[in-house]
Amino acid sequence: MLDVTLAGCGGTIPLKSRWLTSCMMRYNGKCLLIDCGEGTQIAMKEASLPFKPLGIICLTHYHADHISGLPGLLLSMGGEGRTDPVIIIGPGNVQRYISSLLIIAPELPFEVICVPINEKVETFAFDGFNITAFHVNHTMTCYGYTIEIPRAGKFDPERARQNGVPLRVWNKLQKTPSVEYEGTTYTQDMVMGPPRRGIKVTYCTDTRPVPIISAQASGCDLFICEGMYGDEDKAGRARESRHMTFSEAASLAAAAPIKPRRMWLTHYSPSMPDPEAYIGEAKAIFPDAICGRDGMSETIRFDNE
Amino acid sequence: MLDVTLAGCGGTIPLKSRWLTSCMMRYNGKCLLIDCGEGTQIAMKEASLPFKPLGIICLTHYHADHISGLPGLLLSMGGEGRTDPVIIIGPGNVQRYISSLLIIAPELPFEVICVPINEKVETFAFDGFNITAFHVNHTMTCYGYTIEIPRAGKFDPERARQNGVPLRVWNKLQKTPSVEYEGTTYTQDMVMGPPRRGIKVTYCTDTRPVPIISAQASGCDLFICEGMYGDEDKAGRARESRHMTFSEAASLAAAAPIKPRRMWLTHYSPSMPDPEAYIGEAKAIFPDAICGRDGMSETIRFDNE
Numbered sequence: 001m002l003d004v005t006l007a008g009c010g011g012t013i014p015l016k017s018r019w020l021t022s023c024m025m026r027y028n029g030k031c032l033l034i035d036c037g038e039g040t041q042i043a044m045k046e047a048s049l050p051f052k053p054l055g056i057i058c059l060t061h062y063h064a065d066h067i068s069g070l071p072g073l074l075l076s077m078g079g080e081g082r083t084d085p086v087i088i089i090g091p092g093n094v095q096r097y098i099s100s101l102l103i104i105a106p107e108l109p110f111e112v113i114c115v116p117i118n119e120k121v122e123t124f125a126f127d128g129f130n131i132t133a134f135h136v137n138h139t140m141t142c143y144g145y146t147i148e149i150p151r152a153g154k155f156d157p158e159r160a161r162q163n164g165v166p167l168r169v170w171n172k173l174q175k176t177p178s179v180e181y182e183g184t185t186y187t188q189d190m191v192m193g194p195p196r197r198g199i200k201v202t203y204c205t206d207t208r209p210v211p212i213i214s215a216q217a218s219g220c221d222l223f224i225c226e227g228m229y230g231d232e233d234k235a236g237r238a239r240e241s242r243h244m245t246f247s248e249a250a251s252l253a254a255a256a257p258i259k260p261r262r263m264w265l266t267h268y269s270p271s272m273p274d275p276e277a278y279i280g281e282a283k284a285i286f287p288d289a290i291c292g293r294d295g296m297s298e299t300i301r302f303d304n305e
Numbered sequence: 306m307l308d309v310t311l312a313g314c315g316g317t318i319p320l321k322s323r324w325l326t327s328c329m330m331r332y333n334g335k336c337l338l339i340d341c342g343e344g345t346q347i348a349m350k351e352a353s354l355p356f357k358p359l360g361i362i363c364l365t366h367y368h369a370d371h372i373s374g375l376p377g378l379l380l381s382m383g384g385e386g387r388t389d390p391v392i393i394i395g396p397g398n399v400q401r402y403i404s405s406l407l408i409i410a411p412e413l414p415f416e417v418i419c420v421p422i423n424e425k426v427e428t429f430a431f432d433g434f435n436i437t438a439f440h441v442n443h444t445m446t447c448y449g450y451t452i453e454i455p456r457a458g459k460f461d462p463e464r465a466r467q468n469g470v471p472l473r474v475w476n477k478l479q480k481t482p483s484v485e486y487e488g489t490t491y492t493q494d495m496v497m498g499p500p501r502r503g504i505k506v507t508y509c510t511d512t513r514p515v516p517i518i519s520a521q522a523s524g525c526d527l528f529i530c531e532g533m534y535g536d537e538d539k540a541g542r543a544r545e546s547r548h549m550t551f552s553e554a555a556s557l558a559a560a561a562p563i564k565p566r567r568m569w570l571t572h573y574s575p576s577m578p579d580p581e582a583y584i585g586e587a588k589a590i591f592p593d594a595i596c597g598r599d600g601m602s603e604t605i606r607f608d609n610e
Contacts, residue, residue: 013381014347038377039344042319064376064409071369072343076318096408103405104369 001305002027002149002199004222005297007043009275011205011228011243011267012065019043019294020065021205021267023224024054027149030127032056034145034203040069041076047295051080056126058133059090060205061142062097070098071105078109085111087126089133091141092116117143121212134216136207138242144204146216151302153193163190199300202260205267208239209248211255219258221300224292225249227265230278234269243267246278250285264292306610307332307454307504309527310602312348314580316510316533316548316572317370324348324599325370326510326572328529329359332454335432337361339450339508345374346381352600356385360432364395365510366447367402375403376410383414390416392431394438396446397421422448426517439521441512443547449509451521456607458498468495504605507565510572513544514553516560524563526605529597530554532570535583539574548572551583555590569597 003026008019020037024044031054033040044051054077060066074086088098095114102112115124117133124131132146155174165186169179178187202217205226217223228243229235238245246265253263263286268275275291282289308331313324325342329349336359338345349356359382365371379391393403400419407417420429422438429436437451460479470491474484483492507522510531522528533548534540543550549557551570558568568591573580580596587594 013384014344014377016347016351038374039319039347042321042344046321062409064380067409068373068377069343072319072373075369079318100405100408103402104367104372 001299001301002147002201003297003299004201004224005047005049005295006224006264006266006292007040007047007049008037008294009266009268009292009296010065011226011269013270014039014065015270018268018270019046020069021226022066022069023203023266024049025129025147025201026053028128029053030055030129032058032127032129032131032147034058035060035066035205036069036073037065038068041073043294044073047297051077052082054082055084055086056129056131057086057088058131058145059088059094060144061091061138061140063140063206066206067097067101071101074102074108074112075105083110085113087113087115089115089117089124089131091133091143092118132216134212136204136213137210138206138208142206144202144207144213144216146200146202146220148201149199149302151196151198153195155191156193157191159193160191165190197303199302201300206243208242209244209252213252214255215257217253217260218256220256220260221262222298223253223256223260223263224266225252225263226267227275227282228267228269230268230272230275230281232281243269246275246282246289247285250282250289253286253289259286259288261288263289264296265289266292306604306606307452307506308602308604309506309529310352310354310600311529311569311571311597312345312352312354313342313599314571314573314597314601315370316531316574318575319344319370320575323573323575324351325374326531327371327374328508328571329354330434330452330506331358333433334358335360335434337363337432337434337436337452339363340365340371340510341374341378342370343373346378348599349378352602356382357387359387360389360391361434361436362391362393363436363438363450364393364399364402365449366396366443366445368445368511371511372402372406376406379407379413379417380410388415390418392418392420394420394422394429394436396438396448397423437521439517441509441518442515443511443513447511449507449512449518449521451505451507451525453506454504454607456501456503457493458500460496461498462496464498465496470495502608504607506605511548513547514549514557518557519560520562522558522565523561525561525565526567527603528558528561528565528568529571530557530568531572532580532587533572533574535573535577535580535586537586548574551580551587551594552590555587555594558591558594564591564593566593568594569601570594571597
């Protein structure tokens with residue numbers, strides 16, 4: 001199962017009542033965080049999210065509201081005793097941004113490994129998370145992320161017998177890709193059924209609507225998407241600032257080849273004190289949309305788990 | 306009159322219930338801020354402090370809890386419409402720190418002018434604030450600040466007559482250093498009494514007790530001083546981390562040649578949830594000490610104003 005927590009749901013500037021948008025995913029004792037604006041470490045504390053097991057930070061882009069909390073968070077992670085390396089994934093020259101910001105955190109007790117995204121779509125796998133970064137359309141280079149937890153097929157004794165796999169290696173073969181036994185190599189697919197549906201979350205903020213978002217969100221358990229403006233009168237403002245309205249975000253969900261199971265809106269403009277007032281605009285297009293809020297959390301389980 | 310507001314009173318890491326220590330002073334429509342850790346812009350909003358008139362930022366040192374909120378604050382100041390330059394005063398190579406951090410705020414609508422402190426004691430005058438930076442003793446180069454609002458002498462018609470200043474230039478001479486009239490130069494001191502006591506605030510955080518702090522705090526209206534630990538059992542920890550206990554801070558006030566009129570403690574350790582529990586330790590040494598708290602504010606007037 002995957003725990004997803006929206007630590008904050010604000011855009012542009014942190015407010016007294018709304019932290020900047022960031023999202024933590026927890027799986028099997030490991031944590032992945034998307035974005036880290038000013039105050040994210042406090043938002044994480046408010047949402048009871050742990051610092052020490054955070055091993056992967058994915059950055060959508062380098063506007064301050066998505067990254068300015070990074071030095072403080074890394075220092076606090078060190079303060080909590082983390083010594084294992086931390087991977088930071090971000091567009092282009094991520095090393096340059098991180099090195100610059102770490103001028104005020106020069107002595108972290110762990111290694112920071114920067115992983116650049118250079119292609120329009122790029123995939124990574126760390127700590128059990130399969131990560132797909134996909135290029136979106138903002139005022140600076142920006143990426144969305146799909147996070148997947150794959151699920152292996154079920155052990156199939158009938159298949160094992162048909163493939164002549166000796167009983168002695170059945171158990172071991174469920175955990176390792178291949179086993180050598182009495183001069184023969186047996187592979188996992190000889191004993192396992194086809195991979196099962198895993199868990200999939202697609203996340204994007206700071207973008208105009210572009211088709212790749214719908215493609216990425218296809219069949220996901222949860223689609224977390226920016227909705228900078230609820231009021232349709234702000235559609236022009238959304239276009240200018242390369243953001244989206246609630247209805248544009250909902251249209252992306254509705255256009256996915258396989259509909260997302262549910263959708264959270266986030267990254268609200270500071271000019272919108274009550275996003276709930278506009279949720280009707282989104283629900284009219286995609287009924288399973290709801291307004292994200294600070295600390296909103298959900299545990300997503302494998303089907304039939 | 307000078308308005309002093311302690312936007313936050315925490316040290317090391319921002320907490321849900323306590324912003325990092327920073328202090329704003331407002332005089333004659335101009336603002337000066339000392340330090341800007343993560344979340345200071347939100348703390349300022351909570352304390353109803355304005356962004357746009359902030360023209361001077363004094364940095365004590367470059368530990369993240371004193372500077373990490375700077376990019377976000379500068380961006381918000383731009384967002385509020387500031388176009389006048391902003392002066393940032395800090396120890397040594399302040400330009401390098403600011404340039405590094407501004408990688409995530411590359412297009413501010415105002416100029417940022419970095420002013421380095423190179424001497425043990427250095428003075429500056431901007432926007433009506435007389436600023437003295439003084440070197441203290443922390444784990445990295447760190448400065449305290451004394452902020453003074455000077456007050457001219459009273460106009461003295463007797464003195465003006467004695468000095469043979471013509472009636473026609475009396476008014477003008479009260480506002481300008483010198484006036485030329487009918488071939489003679491008249492200077493301000495010819496019509497004014499001696500300068501009167503102004504307003505003085507001394508501020509220091511992140512230091513062991515050193516004599517210069519008492520010297521600087523001498524005769525001030527308000528002495529704002531770190532008290533990282535209240536509990537005397539933490540005296541060893543305070544020495545190691547180059548911080549102070551409440552009683553060490555109070556002793557600095559008590560040792561000033563002319564006692565400060567009052568004292569606020571600040572920069573509390575996150576390990577101390579209730580600083581008030583230890584105020585007795587400080588009051589036993591300096592009775593006019595109180596615990597600072599987020600948003601604490603005072604208007605300091607000239608004597609007999």
